[in-house]
Amino acid sequence: MSASNHFGFLDEYAKKEIRRTVLKAVAIPGYQVPYSSREMPMGRGFGTGGLQLTLSLLGKGETLKVIDQGSDDSVNAVNLRSFIETTCPGVNTTTRTDEADVIQSRHRVPEINLREDQLIILQVPYPDPLVIVEASENKRKILHGEADYSRLLVKLYEDIVKFDEITISHRYPTRINDHYVIDPSPIPRWDVPKLHNSPALILLGAGREKKIYAVPPYTKAEPLEFEDVPFRVEDFTDENGQRRNCQQCGCTTSYLDEFVDSNTGKKVYQCSDADWCSEYMVSQSEINEIDTISDNAEVVNG
Amino acid sequence: MDKVLEVKQLSKIYGNGCPSCFKLTGPEHNTNICPQCGSVIAMHNVSFDLYKGEILGIMGESGSGKSTAVKCLYFDQPPSSGNAVFYDEDKKFDLFEMNAAQQRQLASKRFGMVYQNPHLGLNFDISAGGNIAERLLMSEVLNYSDIRARATNLLTRTEVLSERMDELPKNFSGGMQQRVQIAKALATNPPLLFLDEVTTGLDLSVQAAILDLILEIQQEQGTAMIVVTHDLGVIRLLAGRTLVMKYGRVIESGLTDQILEDPQHAYTQRLVASAL
Numbered sequence: 136m137s138a139s140n141h142f143g144f145l146d147e148y149a150k151k152e153i154r155r156t157v158l159k160a161v162a163i164p165g166y167q168v169p170y171s172s173r174e175m176p177m178g179r180g181f182g183t184g185g186l187q188l189t190l191s192l193l194g195k196g197e198t199l200k201v202i203d204q205g206s207d208d209s210v211n212a213v214n215l216r217s218f219i220e221t222t223c224p225g226v227n228t229t230t231r232t233d234e235a236d237v238i239q240s241r242h243r244v245p246e247i248n249l250r251e252d253q254l255i256i257l258q259v260p261y262p263d264p265l266v267i268v269e270a271s272e273n274k275r276k277i278l279h280g281e282a283d284y285s286r287l288l289v290k291l292y293e294d295i296v297k298f299d300e301i302t303i304s305h306r307y308p309t310r311i312n313d314h315y316v317i318d319p320s321p322i323p324r325w326d327v328p329k330l331h332n333s334p335a336l337i338l339l340g341a342g343r344e345k346k347i348y349a350v351p352p353y354t355k356a357e358p359l360e361f362e363d364v365p366f367r368v369e370d371f372t373d374e375n376g377q378r379r380n381c382q383q384c385g386c387t388t389s390y391l392d393e394f395v396d397s398n399t400g401k402k403v404y405q406c407s408d409a410d411w412c413s414e415y416m417v418s419q420s421e422i423n424e425i426d427t428i429s430d431n432a433e434v435v436n437g
Numbered sequence: 438m439d440k441v442l443e444v445k446q447l448s449k450i451y452g453n454g455c456p457s458c459f460k461l462t463g464p465e466h467n468t469n470i471c472p473q474c475g476s477v478i479a480m481h482n483v484s485f486d487l488y489k490g491e492i493l494g495i496m497g498e499s500g501s502g503k504s505t506a507v508k509c510l511y512f513d514q515p516p517s518s519g520n521a522v523f524y525d526e527d528k529k530f531d532l533f534e535m536n537a538a539q540q541r542q543l544a545s546k547r548f549g550m551v552y553q554n555p556h557l558g559l560n561f562d563i564s565a566g567g568n569i570a571e572r573l574l575m576s577e578v579l580n581y582s583d584i585r586a587r588a589t590n591l592l593t594r595t596e597v598l599s600e601r602m603d604e605l606p607k608n609f610s611g612g613m614q615q616r617v618q619i620a621k622a623l624a625t626n627p628p629l630l631f632l633d634e635v636t637t638g639l640d641l642s643v644q645a646a647i648l649d650l651i652l653e654i655q656q657e658q659g660t661a662m663i664v665v666t667h668d669l670g671v672i673r674l675l676a677g678r679t680l681v682m683k684y685g686r687v688i689e690s691g692l693t694d695q696i697l698e699d700p701q702h703a704y705t706q707r708l709v710a711s712a713l
Contacts, residue, residue, distance in 0.1 A: 277537075280538070281538045281541065281542075283541075283575065285571055285572075285574035285575040286571060288570075288574045288579075289563055289567050289570055289571045289574060292566075292567055292570045292574070292581065292584065293563055293564060293567050295581060296564065296566065296567070296603050297603075361579055361580060361581040361584075362579050362580040362581075363580050363581050363582050364581045
């Protein structure tokens with residue numbers, strides 16, 4: 136059987152190697168485990184790390200959701216989903232987060248809380264948070280081994296000196312299980328607290344850099360911070376002190392994307408997580424229906 | 438007196454070494470390169486004790502092995518043989534028996550090092566304050582305002598204007614860079630400080646100010662120091678006791694006054710005579 140029509144595209148040896156790497160990554164939370172990273176029929180840097188994890192962990196009858204920046208319809212998500220559909224016959228795909236067994240994602244963790252029986256795979260461009268302060272991989276390995284992240288903290292210090300706050304918007308260095316600091320992939324700060332004690336297993340795969348690491352279920356994940364300058368997530372309050380809401384569903388608790396309306400030239404805000412947004416709209420209209428029914432009932436009673 | 442450091446028979450050979458290395462090198466052979474195997478005997482059988490609050494001078498010409506001694510003790514390079522024990526608040530550390538991680542921990546928390554070249558001691562990509570913060574962060578001080586306060590304090594102490602603490606060290610003059618380096622070395626209040634040719638290459642008035650600063654620190658905090666220099670003036674001003682090294686061997690040691698007034702070894706006599 137040629138590789139192209141093998142279930143999951145990868146041959147069994149490749150999948151076995153990745154599964155073994157995953158076991159090691161889960162056993163040493165946050166440690167970047169090197170793996171071979173096979174050639175995929177797309178450029179490295181297009182999510183091949185996440186894709187290889189998905190292909191080696193998916194089985195027939197399971198359901199997959201692919202997310203790109205919160206959306207199921209952006210180009211990366213569409214292409215990866217159709218590739219997986221072609222190479223994994225018998226696998227179902229969905230856009231509903233709560234229906235998915237495996238979720239492969241780029242730049243976002245779903246808004247809804249994941250469950251123990253779910254698995255989230257994040258695509259990682261740069262796995263090593265220390266790369267900005269130390270060019271030599273040998274030295275970085277020693278720093279990781281000794282959990283010496285003082286130079287990363289100096290970066291945060293310099294940020295506060297210059298800008299009065301920590302300016303890292305995504306890829307926020309996060310300490311896993313009190314030892315290794317990981318680059319949690321380009322998720323916004325909003326999503327970092329979701330890694331902490333997550334019931335779902337979180338796997339991170341970097342195809343170009345050939346590294347896999349994990350945040351196992353119910354494991355500590357703490358963003359680096361100072362005692363007196365705590366970590367904080369994005370603030371969506373407007374000039375009047377009001378929490379901005381999604382222009383589509385009206386939700387005021389989700390992570391919002393900012394757009395410029397091409398007609399009015401005004402800034403508009405919308406849920407970044409497409410599934411969350413549509414589910415929220417459905418739930419709101421149900422509430423409205425109940426409200427109208429009870430209103431009608433009152434009218435009848437009155 | 439409390440002993441801080443006890444160094445015994447420290448040696449460092451660059452090269453493979455051979456059985457006759459030590460016999461064929463040294464001041465009496467006028468070389469530190471073994472004629473048999475070509476190895477460089479940078480330092481051989483250096484032993485000394487250092488007590489709390491004491492400044493020990495190591496003097497000698499370039500290539501005499503004086504910097505090698507402090508670099509070994511600061512774990513910049515491993516010695517070929519010998520041992521050293523560091524006594525710290527009732528604890529005893531056998532320096533060369535510890536693993537690399539323990540050595541780095543100890544060096545960052547309990548030792549301070551000031552190099553001749555500030556590029557070795559400072560990170561030029563981060564601000565002066567950031568350099569000090571790095572050492573504090575290594576010692577698990579994780580409070581931003583505490584770090585700021587301590588860095589301001591140290592820079593004021595070493596006479597660097599605290600308004601300039603958020604500037605990059607490359608904007609500073611050589612003397613200022615050296616002061617920042619001293620402030621960084623002092624960040625964790627180390628009981629032991631290594632100073633490797635700290636005033637070499639600075640103009641005379643700056644030299645005098647930095648030497649004053651070093652003496653003040655010694656008197657205020659009781660820091661034990663090892664001062665490596667080829668400058669007799671520095672030795673005379675700072676060191677209570679002095680080792681004189683040549684071709685990797687200690688040829689004379691004793692009280693600084695004695696060595697400078699009544700040198701015994703021919704080399705020391707020549708050195709003192711030429712300088713005075």
